[in-house]
Amino acid sequence: MTAKGLDHDGFIVREGSLSLVADEFAPVVDAARGRISEAFDRTRLHSAYLYGSVPRGTAVPGRSDLDLLLALRGGPSAADRADAAALETALDAGFAQINGVGVLLVGTDTLLSELERYDLGWMLACLCTPLLGEDLGEQLPRYRPSSLLARETNGDLGAALVRWRGLAAAATTDGQRRKLNRAVARRIVRTGFTLVMPRWSGWTSDLMESAEVFGGYYPEWAARMRLAAGIAVAPTADLAGLGLLLDELAPWLAAEYTAVHGEKTPRPASGSG
Template sequence: MTTNRGLDAEGCIAREGSLDRVAAAFAPVVAAARERIADAFGPERLHSAYLYGSIPRGTAVPGVSDLDLLLALHHEPTAADRADADALQAALDAEFAQVDGVGVLLFGTATLLSELERHDLGWFVACLCTPLLGPDLAAGLPRYRPSSLLARETNGDLALALPGWRDRAAVATTDAELRALTRAVTRRIVRTGFTLVMPRWGSWTSDLTASAEAFAAHYPERAGQMRLAAATARASVTARTPEADRAVLAVLIEDLGPWLAAEYTAVHGEKAPRP
């Protein structure tokens, strides 16, 4: 299976989002986010802000998709910074019915530009984030190719996530808790499955269906489980039941996940430990 999707003319991963791709329904949300980030953090704290996910890719669905933001601060985030980010999330989520949840990631610029994060958070900013405010950190980052190094540093730590997922599944009692966990698990599993085969596939995509099919071409014996994960991740939150979520979580956390973590380590090695 070959494709040049997601690469530029030089074979490097192209930045996938753009403000020009933001659909009209989400334009007021993005405008409000830009204004309120600037007001809340100001130039003394904020270096730059970015959008990522389906909204800047132009694939967001009103009432279903979430708004994903990354803020790069001049310093490492403090408790006060996180409190302001939480307030920003809550205000935007409450005001705009177009989005089903708002998430704000906070990092210091030193972390985002560090050697340790060069092929994880650095790649994320350079390739998956769309500049919204301030100078673009991508100017200080390299070009990236779909390599084994990139695979290892982006998703080579799946095994560390599995115990926490099991704990969350065991104590989840509400539909909202189950849906949030299912959303996180299915997306992470599909993205890990894709990056496992990414160097062999020779390209990049954030599309869940394409990711699952790329994986399936190399691991047909696990194709059904990965397609289940992708289909569940794509589904509207109103299209599932708690029983269905628990069934999917059991398959992914207890069967596909442990196998995928072991195969990933065998193929690409483990992600460099973080402090």
């Protein structure tokens, strides 16, 4: 690998590996593998993947969450979603090392589709570590840190803002507020980074580094982006900081993103699952 997460030809290097999983998280990964195999038989599950800080080897015990992507042979059903929710609950309750579990369910046809080539397909090929089954990443292309990739990954921030404000108003428990803080702040930081990614000519998933890279191009917004990164890394139940981001940084970021990269290609109303 060369600098900035690229190989010598300028393509994004797939991040993460089972060999990078820290010893503290190895039992969690083993349990995830076993529970996935028990809950989803081979008629439903094509393959399973880890992504996020655990396979990157940067997870912090007691603070980091566990992220899983399950590639299903068909579109996710109600039974699939129920089994995924039970999997999340069991893993989260069973291991103090993790603070939350997220299971993303996507059909293989969607992951390999032209529509998702530069969003979910890119995510699988570059950000996901194979855990079970045949790796779909081998069927996807290599990716450069381009404006097309920026547009298709985060070119829909404006639509997300409306949803986030509704969720913030509806959040009634500390757990809900903490989860919302983390999810929204992460998305804002990643959108800020991908806004400047083609100019920076590289890739990183590190949230603090992402905020600093962004701040180098938009110094007037650097402090707000650092605030977002801080919330993303160590979320609390206090929504005051999130309110500042939703009122100030995020609306500007959505408009600037559209001006620079354009809007993300619309998806069907049913979504990818």
